[in-house]
Every structure is written in structure tokens, then in C-alpha cells.
Amino acid sequence: MxxxxxxxxxxxxxxxxxxxxxxxxxxxxxxxxxxxxxxxxxxxxxxxxxxxxxxxxxxxxxxxxxxxxxxxxxxxxxxxxxxxxxxxxxxxxxxxxxxxxxxxxxxxxxxxxxxxxxxxxxxxxxxxxxxxxxxxxxxxxxxxxxxxxxRKLPSVHDEPTIVVAGYPNIGKSSFVTKVTGATPEIAPYPFTTKGVSIGHFFVGNDRYQVLDTPGLLDRPMSDRNEIELQAITALKNLDAVVLFIIDATETCGYEVEDQKRMLEEVRSEFKLPVLVVANKADLPQFMELDFVDMKMSTATNEGVSEVTSTLIEMVKKEIEEKERIKAEKVEKIGTDDL
Structure with a gap:
């Protein structure tokens, strides 16, 4: 570090x-x-x-x-x-x-x-x-x-990255724990994640890093506190895909419409591939939402492996696209030199 x-x-x-x-x-x-x-x-x-x-x-x-x-x-x-x-x-x-x-x-x-x-x-x-x-x-x-x-900052490597984002208490830390085996602090109150924490998992010989960001609230950038700005920094400056988790039961204390507005802000601000996943599918309050891509329950593991596999494919496509753009630039430079 x-x-x-x-x-x-x-x-x-x-x-x-x-x-x-x-x-x-x-x-x-x-x-x-x-x-x-x-x-x-x-x-x-x-x-x-x-x-x-x-x-x-x-x-x-x-x-x-x-x-x-x-x-x-x-x-x-x-x-x-x-x-x-x-x-x-x-x-x-x-x-x-x-x-x-x-x-x-x-x-x-x-x-x-x-x-x-x-x-x-x-x-x-x-x-x-x-x-x-x-x-x-x-x-x-x-x-x-x-x-x-x-000295307390996490060690972030230049490797395939998944950034987990969304409101507080929607299951971000639970997802990171399930996928990576990391154990970030989890407690039933807002902003339990005190900064950007990180875990890793392997698929074959490839290592993936997963960033658990602090809760992102739906308010102007100028009103954000230090913890929220750390989350935004993680999103803006990493070659990553984003897992945006929605609490489809609203038991986190935030209505779906508020969460949806935050999702749109993330999409417009950071221009990163985003997978929208509704969490807490095991609860009776769970609502089917037309703007989400997948659903899961970090409490029961339902859908967690499928979500992870989808994220891996998104990361691979993102890397391939960057390599393609890089190759085109190199080829153009070589052509211009002729």
C-alpha cells in the first residue's frame, strides 16, 4: 500500500x-x-x-x-x-x-x-x-x-473491478461478504461502512476486486459529506463496472423512487456500465420493479451467484472494449506516421 x-x-x-x-x-x-x-x-x-x-x-x-x-x-x-x-x-x-x-x-x-x-x-x-x-x-x-x-485507505490494484453502490442498509456489505469472504463491518444503521473497503475473489487464475462503497444519498454533490465523496471517487476513477443495489422492500428506510433517482445520477455522472439488482427478494414486501436487471437475496443467497456471473461477463466486455479502443489508437498513430 x-x-x-x-x-x-x-x-x-x-x-x-x-x-x-x-x-x-x-x-x-x-x-x-x-x-x-x-x-x-x-x-x-x-x-x-x-x-x-x-x-x-x-x-x-x-x-x-x-x-x-x-x-x-x-x-x-x-x-x-x-x-x-x-x-x-x-x-x-x-x-x-x-x-x-x-x-x-x-x-x-x-x-x-x-x-x-x-x-x-x-x-x-x-x-x-x-x-x-x-x-x-x-x-x-x-x-x-x-x-x-x-494509512487506512484500502489497497486498490489495477485489475478487474466491481464497485457496489446504492443507499445505506440495502445489502452492499452483505453482497461483498458473500462473494469475497471479506467481512466489512455490518450494522443496522446508516453509513456503517466508514470508508471504501475492498475484497477479492478468483475465477480460475483471474482475480477480481470488489469495492464496497459508503451509502450514496440523493442530494446535490455540494451537500455530500466526506464518506459519500469517497464513494464517488471510487466510481469516477476506477476502470470498473457498477453493481447498483435497490432495496425493493423499502425496509432500508428509503422509497424506491428515491433510490431510482440516485441510480440515474450515478449513470449520468460516471458513464460506467451498471447492473441494477433488486435485493431482499426473500421478504414478503419485495416488489417487482420494471427498471431492474436482476433480483437476489443476500440473506438466503438466492440469485447471488447469477449476479456475480453477470458482473464478471460485464467486466470482461469492458476490458475487451478498452483493449479494442487502445489498439485502434495505436493503429491510427502508426498510420499517421506513414
């Missing part, structure tokens, strides 16, 4: 404590017998502290991904959850702080070699360095919070 290599981002106090402890250790055991040794000892402390800080700041920046190279799926999820521009700004400030601390250390090396009071110069240097670190304290805290959120 791309965000797993991001270590905990230390606080300003933790960075300074670490650097000053190492600086003190660098001086311990040395005998200061005159001005020359005093200069050398205090210079060593300054450079050690500065190197620890610059190295730690550079490592924080290095471990965050280059956002331009992220898959669109991850880029938009990161943008929804923490804000890519905000992360860029904070990482840029850490870069600035690292360079500034290096510059200050070199400046004070020159000063300390001319000084009659090396410890005073070293303390002045530490004071300026501390001010730099405290000036990026909010950035360090923000980046650590971002790191904690991003």
Missing part, C-alpha cells in the same frame, strides 16, 4: 529533544582545555543538532508520495480526506525549514570560530533553530494527522 511507508511525523518538541540530546552526546566525554577545543566542541554540537533536524525533515518529505504520480483513485481520495494542496504546502514548508536550518548552522560555524564565547554563540544558534522548528509546528501536526488517515 502506497501510504504505508509514511512513518509517524514527530512534533516540534520531539524533533528538538532528539536533536539536542544527540548534540549533547556528541560533546560528552570531550575535554575542553582551551579556546580551540571549546570552539570545536560547540561547533560539533551545532552541526550535529542541525544535521539531525535537516535529515528528519527531509525524510518526512521523502516518505510522502509524489502526488502527481498517484493513481487518480488515490489522488482524489487523499484530496477528499486531507487536501492535497494543503499537504503540498506543509511539505514545502518542511523543505524550507530544512534548508534554513542548514543555512543557519553554516552561518554560526563562521561566527563561533571568531567568538570569544563559543557556548553563547551555540545557544544563539539553537534559539534560531528552535524558532524555525516551532514555526512549522502546525504543519508537522497536520501531516501526522494526514498520515494517520491515509
Amino acid at each position: 502506497i501510504f504505508e511507508k509514511i512513518n509517524t511525523v514527530p512534533t516540534a518538541d520531539e524533533l528538538l529533544d532528539k536533536s539536542f540530546r544527540r548534540a549533547t552526546r556528541a560533546m560528552s566525554g570531550k575535554t575542553i582545555s582551551g579556546r580551540k577545543t571549546a570552539i570545536e566542541a560547540n561547533e560539533s554540537m551545532m552541526l550535529t543538532a542541525a544535521n539531525i533536524l535537516t535529515d528528519n525533515l527531509k525524510n518526512i518529505v521523502r516518505r510522502f508520495p509524489t502526488f502527481e504520480n498517484l493513481q487518480p483513485f488515490y489522488y482524489e481520495l487523499a484530496d477528499v480526506m486531507v487536501g492535497v494542496d494543503d499537504m503540498r504546502k506543509s511539505l514545502s514548508r518542511l523543505d524550507w525549514a530544512s534548508a534554513k536550518i542548514h543555512e543557519i548552522a553554516r552561518e554560526y560555524v563562521g561566527k563561533i570560530r571568531k567568538s570569544r564565547d563559543p557556548p553563547l554563540v551555540r545557544k544563539q544558534c539553537f534559539g534560531r533553530v528552535s524558532s524555525i522548528i516551532y514555526s512549522i509546528e502546525k504543519d508537522l501536526l497536520f501531516l501526522n494527522e494526514a498520515r494517520n488517515k491515509l
Whole structure:
């Protein structure tokens, strides 16, 4: 997973404590017998502290991904959850702080070699360095919070994908569990799926991934919360087919007409192949609907395997179509070069 290599981002106090402890250790055991040794000892402390800080700041920046190279799926999820521009700004400030601390250390090396009071110069240097670190304290805290959120994202692969969508409490998580053996949290209240979760299943040697999206509500994009935006991101940025589940009993708390409007919004917004399946066929309240393609019951397994087989065929057709379009583009480029 791309965000797993991001270590905990230390606080300003933790960075300074670490650097000053190492600086003190660098001086311990040395005998200061005159001005020359005093200069050398205090210079060593300054450079050690500065190197620890610059190295730690550079490592924080290095471990965050280059956002331009992220898959669109991850880029938009990161943008929804923490804000890519905000992360860029904070990482840029850490870069600035690292360079500034290096510059200050070199400046004070020159000063300390001319000084009659090396410890005073070293303390002045530490004071300026501390001010730099405290000036990026909010950035360090923000980046650590971002790191904690991003590490929880699912690992999505470039492979055949089925996105499960629909209102809350209509059986999305149950379907994923039945098909993949994954066990996302299931509870009888809205938004039980706290983010995009993922499961896998095999057909022969081919692996398929199934994304269980949070509940999508029928309201304008601008009114959606973070969880709903994650679901939309999954739909927009994956080469996938969509299983849109309808609760044909309305026991989820939403009328069929509301669910149908949400279906039309998904179709118009994302331009992906959609299989519409009515769930809860085992219940007496189940209604036959003319706009659905299939029916099933995730409670009894009725129709689940048939729905899965249909989705697999849709995925295969989607892949074949993309390969055809890709081949046509390659052929056209070759023709144009003649």
C-alpha cells in the first residue's frame, strides 16, 4: 500500500529533544582545555543538532508520495480526506525549514570560530533553530494527522473491478461478504461502512476486486459529506463496472423512487456500465420493479451467484472494449506516421 511507508511525523518538541540530546552526546566525554577545543566542541554540537533536524525533515518529505504520480483513485481520495494542496504546502514548508536550518548552522560555524564565547554563540544558534522548528509546528501536526488517515485507505490494484453502490442498509456489505469472504463491518444503521473497503475473489487464475462503497444519498454533490465523496471517487476513477443495489422492500428506510433517482445520477455522472439488482427478494414486501436487471437475496443467497456471473461477463466486455479502443489508437498513430 502506497501510504504505508509514511512513518509517524514527530512534533516540534520531539524533533528538538532528539536533536539536542544527540548534540549533547556528541560533546560528552570531550575535554575542553582551551579556546580551540571549546570552539570545536560547540561547533560539533551545532552541526550535529542541525544535521539531525535537516535529515528528519527531509525524510518526512521523502516518505510522502509524489502526488502527481498517484493513481487518480488515490489522488482524489487523499484530496477528499486531507487536501492535497494543503499537504503540498506543509511539505514545502518542511523543505524550507530544512534548508534554513542548514543555512543557519553554516552561518554560526563562521561566527563561533571568531567568538570569544563559543557556548553563547551555540545557544544563539539553537534559539534560531528552535524558532524555525516551532514555526512549522502546525504543519508537522497536520501531516501526522494526514498520515494517520491515509494509512487506512484500502489497497486498490489495477485489475478487474466491481464497485457496489446504492443507499445505506440495502445489502452492499452483505453482497461483498458473500462473494469475497471479506467481512466489512455490518450494522443496522446508516453509513456503517466508514470508508471504501475492498475484497477479492478468483475465477480460475483471474482475480477480481470488489469495492464496497459508503451509502450514496440523493442530494446535490455540494451537500455530500466526506464518506459519500469517497464513494464517488471510487466510481469516477476506477476502470470498473457498477453493481447498483435497490432495496425493493423499502425496509432500508428509503422509497424506491428515491433510490431510482440516485441510480440515474450515478449513470449520468460516471458513464460506467451498471447492473441494477433488486435485493431482499426473500421478504414478503419485495416488489417487482420494471427498471431492474436482476433480483437476489443476500440473506438466503438466492440469485447471488447469477449476479456475480453477470458482473464478471460485464467486466470482461469492458476490458475487451478498452483493449479494442487502445489498439485502434495505436493503429491510427502508426498510420499517421506513414
